[in-house]
Amino acid sequence: MGRRPGASVRLKLTLSYAGFLMVAGALLLAVVWVFLLRYVPEVIDAALPGAPGMPGMSIPDRADLQAAFVPKAAIALAVLLVLGLLGGWVLAGSMLAPLVRITNATRLAANGSLAHRIHLEGRQDEFRELADAFDTMLARIEAHDAEQRRFATNASHELRTPLAITRTLLEVARDDPNRDTGALLDRLQFVNTRATDLTEALLLLSRANRRSFTREHVDLSLAAEEATETLLPLAERHGVTIETSAELAPTSGSYVLLSQLTANLVHNAIVHNLPERGVVWVSTDVYSEAVVLTVENTGAKLSPQLVSTLTEPFQRGTGRVRSDHAGVGLGLAIVDSIVRAHDGTLTLTPRVGGGLRVSVRLRCERELGHG
Structure with a gap:
């Protein structure tokens, strides 16, 4: 102006x-x-x-x-x-x-x-509080900017991969008219599905980051039960047993996003598990001012250093090896964004015997329980 x-x-x-x-x-x-x-x-x-x-x-x-x-x-x-x-x-x-x-x-x-800091000297007063608050804001903006840059780089790489594969398959089909079109179509469908899943995950992640949703009363235990029922066939194909212990967990937020959060956690727990006889534990608990969703699974031993990076976009605990259900590398990143959008806390802890323990802590809304 x-x-x-x-x-x-x-x-x-x-x-x-x-x-x-x-x-x-x-x-x-x-x-x-x-x-x-x-x-x-x-x-x-x-x-x-x-x-x-x-x-x-x-x-x-x-x-x-x-x-x-x-x-x-x-x-x-x-x-x-x-x-x-x-x-x-x-x-x-x-x-x-x-x-x-x-x-x-x-x-x-x-x-x-964004790297500049004020670092105002002297005793605590109004100007010192303002300078410290500004330094804190700059640090957060710088970290967010770096995260967005990494995300944009990884997203462009991930989106470029299926396009490159599709182009290669089409060029091969054009150069070899006698090639089996059925196998080609199956491969193209698989690549297209992965690209579609990635695009939908990116849109969901963007929505969670913007907090563009209407808050409503949500029972987190119902979301956990729906996720386990939906993913039970996948667990059976992987030889994984799911054990649930769901206590009424009233909170507030977007039911769609919280259902996606629960489904992502259960899906990750199933996919990243033991080759056979794996177990997934899903539970909800209520405390004085918070509800806690816990998803725990058996699996390979994970180091604390690796676990601390799992919420970064396109980071996979088992490396970048793909499988039919490996996901697009945004599962826990979406979970982290949804938790932060609901002003909650996400805790990832490696299990002593192998596997991962994930806890989501949200504010308790007891009005739902009395309704």
Whole structure:
């Protein structure tokens, strides 16, 4: 927005300091003047007899007092004005120095330099709190920007892969007319399905990050039961047993997103499990102010370093090896985004015997339980 230039805050503060000092000085001189007028008569013609051996002394009247007081009062006010302007300018500059640093940091951030920090020195005050809050905001924006850059790079790579495979298959089919079209169509359908799943996952992730959903009462235990029932055939094909322990878990949020969260966790637990006789445990618990969804599975041993990266987009615990149900590498990233969109916490812990334990903690809404 274009705005007309105005006086600087430093000049305004300087004029305010000087004006206050002038008003205070004028009031003080006015009080002195009124006090003196009480003891000085208007006109005195007689001479005051002096002490023995001393001549008489004339008593000054108000005209004499005015002639002596007014010039000196004017000089005093002029001195106060000069001191007020100079002192006010110095004090205003000293007070506004932290604000100048914050403004410079804001301009750098607006130009794309997110690595700059204010690091304001001194004791805790309003400016220090503002600078610290700004540094924290810059750190979060920088981390989010880096995450978005990584996500864009990985997404473009993942989306480019099925397109490249499709182009290669079509070129091979064009160069070899006698090639089995049935196998080609099956392969193209598989690649297209993966690309479609990836696109839908990206859209879901974007929706969760924007928090563009209407909150409603949700029973997390029902979402967990629906996810286990839906994915039970997949678990049977993988030789995985699902054990559930669902307690009424009332919370608020998007039922669609929370159902997707639960389905992603159960799906990951089934796919990333033991080759045979794997187990998945799904449970919901209620505490005083929170509900907790826990999905735990057997599987290969995972290091804490690897577990800490599983919520990053396109990160797979078993590497980048694909299978029919390996997913697109966004399962836990979507879970993390949905949890943050619902102001919850996500905890990933490697199991001692192998596998992963995932806990989602959301705010409890007991109104649902009483309904």
